[in-house]
Amino acid sequence: MSDIKKTRSSEFDDVLKEQRKLQRKEKFKNDFPLYMMMLPGILYLIANNYLPMFGILLAFKRINYAVGILKSPWVGLDNFEYLFKTKDAFIMIRNTLAYNAVWIVMDLAIAVFIALCMNEIAQRKIAKIIQPIICFPSMVSAVILSFLVYAFLSHSYGYLNTRFFADNPVQWYTTARYWPLLLTIVHIWQGAGQSSVIYMASIGGIDKGLYESARIDGATKFEQIRYITLPLLKPMITMMLLLSIGRIFNSDFGLFYQVTLNNGMLYETTQTIDTFVYRALMQSNNVGQSSAASVFQAVIGFILVLLSNMLVRKINPENSLF
Amino acid sequence: MAKKKNTITLMKGEREFHYAALVIMTLMMLFCIVPLILMVTVSFSSEQSLVYGYRFIPDEWSLDAYAFMWAKRATIFRAYGLTILVTVIGTAISLVMTSMFAYPLSRKDFKPRNVIAFILFFTMLFNGGMTASYMVWTRLFHIKDKIWAYLLPGSLMNGMNVMLVRNYFNANIPYSIIEAARLDGAKDWTIYSKIMVPLSKPIMTTIGLFSALGYWNNWTAGIYYVNNPKLYTIQVYLKKLMDSIQFLKTTDLQSEATLLASRNLPTESARMAIAIIALIPVLIVYPFIQKELIKGMVVGGVKG
Numbered sequence: 001m002s003d004i005k006k007t008r009s010s011e012f013d014d015v016l017k018e019q020r021k022l023q024r025k026e027k028f029k030n031d032f033p034l035y036m037m038m039l040p041g042i043l044y045l046i047a048n049n050y051l052p053m054f055g056i057l058l059a060f061k062r063i064n065y066a067v068g069i070l071k072s073p074w075v076g077l078d079n080f081e082y083l084f085k086t087k088d089a090f091i092m093i094r095n096t097l098a099y100n101a102v103w104i105v106m107d108l109a110i111a112v113f114i115a116l117c118m119n120e121i122a123q124r125k126i127a128k129i130i131q132p133i134i135c136f137p138s139m140v141s142a143v144i145l146s147f148l149v150y151a152f153l154s155h156s157y158g159y160l161n162t163r164f165f166a167d168n169p170v171q172w173y174t175t176a177r178y179w180p181l182l183l184t185i186v187h188i189w190q191g192a193g194q195s196s197v198i199y200m201a202s203i204g205g206i207d208k209g210l211y212e213s214a215r216i217d218g219a220t221k222f223e224q225i226r227y228i229t230l231p232l233l234k235p236m237i238t239m240m241l242l243l244s245i246g247r248i249f250n251s252d253f254g255l256f257y258q259v260t261l262n263n264g265m266l267y268e269t270t271q272t273i274d275t276f277v278y279r280a281l282m283q284s285n286n287v288g289q290s291s292a293a294s295v296f297q298a299v300i301g302f303i304l305v306l307l308s309n310m311l312v313r314k315i316n317p318e319n320s321l322f
Numbered sequence: 323m324a325k326k327k328n329t330i331t332l333m334k335g336e337r338e339f340h341y342a343a344l345v346i347m348t349l350m351m352l353f354c355i356v357p358l359i360l361m362v363t364v365s366f367s368s369e370q371s372l373v374y375g376y377r378f379i380p381d382e383w384s385l386d387a388y389a390f391m392w393a394k395r396a397t398i399f400r401a402y403g404l405t406i407l408v409t410v411i412g413t414a415i416s417l418v419m420t421s422m423f424a425y426p427l428s429r430k431d432f433k434p435r436n437v438i439a440f441i442l443f444f445t446m447l448f449n450g451g452m453t454a455s456y457m458v459w460t461r462l463f464h465i466k467d468k469i470w471a472y473l474l475p476g477s478l479m480n481g482m483n484v485m486l487v488r489n490y491f492n493a494n495i496p497y498s499i500i501e502a503a504r505l506d507g508a509k510d511w512t513i514y515s516k517i518m519v520p521l522s523k524p525i526m527t528t529i530g531l532f533s534a535l536g537y538w539n540n541w542t543a544g545i546y547y548v549n550n551p552k553l554y555t556i557q558v559y560l561k562k563l564m565d566s567i568q569f570l571k572t573t574d575l576q577s578e579a580t581l582l583a584s585r586n587l588p589t590e591s592a593r594m595a596i597a598i599i600a601l602i603p604v605l606i607v608y609p610f611i612q613k614e615l616i617k618g619m620v621v622g623g624v625k626g
Binding site for chain 1: 335336339340342343344346347348350351353354355357358360361364372373374375376377418419420422423425426429432433438441442445447448449450451452453454455456457458461462463474475476478479484509510511514535538539540541542545546557558560561564565568590593594597600601604608609612615616619620
């Protein structure tokens with residue numbers, strides 16, 4: 001009796017299985033075009049993103065092109081040890097962190113300030129002209145930017161030297177101590193307008209009635225900003241801060257490499273992790289240290305992005321990446 | 323009358339506030355424009371007058387720089403043409419690839435979409451670093467000194483853009499439309515090309531613009547992957563030009579002008595002229611696309 005039941009149920013199972021299989025096949029056939037659509041993208045992600053992740057292993061090898069990358073010997077953490085013994089490592093990490101730390105705070109203050117000012121301009125038509133113009137510098141490539149800066153700083157013909165320092169021309173491109181300030185100015189020129197856009201959008205979204213009632217109660221402009229605008233911008237500010245902290249080990253390669261005209265005498269104040277990775281790889285042919293630095297940056301960056309996103313999620317889930 | 327009353331009720335200090343804001347922003351605007359103006363006027367200065375330095379109003383106007391550029395047109399136009407080619411092809415492929423990737427992800431009935439979304443998303447969090455990337459592209463795919471060097475590494479598709487397009491699909495194209503099309507016998511390819519893409523023009527424009535700008539301004543691919551001068555884009559050409567001038571200066575003690583002349587390199591003003599023609603397409607297009615771009619900055623800024 002039980003035997004019959006068993007065979008029956010197993011038969012039934014088989015039918016069911018068969019049916020499921022067919023269903024799955026059908027489903028796959030139905031979805032096949034969707035898979036095909038994703039194929040180019042998948043292949044690209046593999047080539048562009050996932051293979052380089054395995055490339056991290058290169059940092060633990062001593063690359064010898066003569067025997068090939070795969071056959072190059074494993075050396076453990078040697079590359080990292082060499083890297084962190086050099087003075088380069090200290091300089092580039094210090095510079096990357098210091099510029100970012102100062103710029104994150106400064107950018108934020110400037111962006112919010114610009115957004116507040118733009119919002120206060122009573123002549124809306126003029127504001128509509130100003131906004132695209134202050135955003136334009138972000139469209140300029142680092143190479144063209146380096147030409148613009150060169151027009152001001154060139155030793156013999158530059159605007160600054162011939163106009164203001166004619167008696168005693170300044171060697172801008174070979175004196176390291178000027179560059180923290182110079183790079184900061186260039187950075188503001190290129191990024192301030194763009195980074196204010198997001199705050200302008202948030203201010204634009206604030207209920208105008210709040211200001212009206214504050215005015216009726218006799219609040220001055222400063223008080224309105226202090227007690228209405230800034231508190232309402234706070235979530236956005238916190239979020240942008242956290243997101244930029246996630247990128248604190250990254251730097252704008254174009255700015256630090258090209259605007260400084262790749263000048264070795266400026267490394268003290270212009271070498272960042274990104275410029276070091278490029279120089280070690282392409283100029284001094286030191287693949288080991290280059291990949292050690294680049295892996296260091298990628299791994300720490302990953303951890304920081306995860307941390308900052310966790311915090312963003314706590315504050316405002318809508319704006320977190322995950 | 324109502325308006326007048328309004329101005330009277332402006333509180334003390336409010337008008338000053340408006341004007342202060344206007345003045346500050348006008349100064350900011352000038353700060354942004356001034357370097358560009360200097361670049362333009364230098365390109366229209368005669369070489370002799372530049373000996374006394376770059377000026378906002380040249381002592382002597384001249385078209386020499388542009389004449390020089392015309393004389394060198396074989397090199398410069400080649401670089402220019404290549405830049406246009408790379409920008410057009412790159413943007414086109416990028417748009418197709420991104421939207422084709424986004425469509426299945428937007429389909430709630432597509433089972434593997436969560437897994438694939440994660441695969442995509444993980445690339446936004448973690449990368450192998452520049453050196454590993456360089457090794458993969460040069461040692462495995464051998465793109466050195468090929469036009470692929472400008473198109474492939476890094477710029478073709480990214481997680482951010484796919485997410486933006488997918489979110490747009492989800493938010494703006496009701497699923498009922500897709501279902502209705504399906505009932506009418508439309509296949510996925512038809513739905514994608516006849517419904518999804520035409521209905522998402524705004525987001526496609528935005529990411530297309532950013533992608534085009536990225537390709538036009540891309541010079542890092544050139545310094546990593548291109549050594550052949552015939553394959554220089556205009557940005558790479560400018561970058562190498564600056565390199566050779568800096569190099570000559572350190573090795574040679576002649577005055578800059580004679581130095582440049584003896585090597586047949588572009589003069590000061592000609593260099594600025596070349597930089598300007600590299601910037602001109604951006605300048606021309608910008609007024610028409612700035613609204614879209616600024617919109618993109620807001621969206622990209624939050625999630626960027």
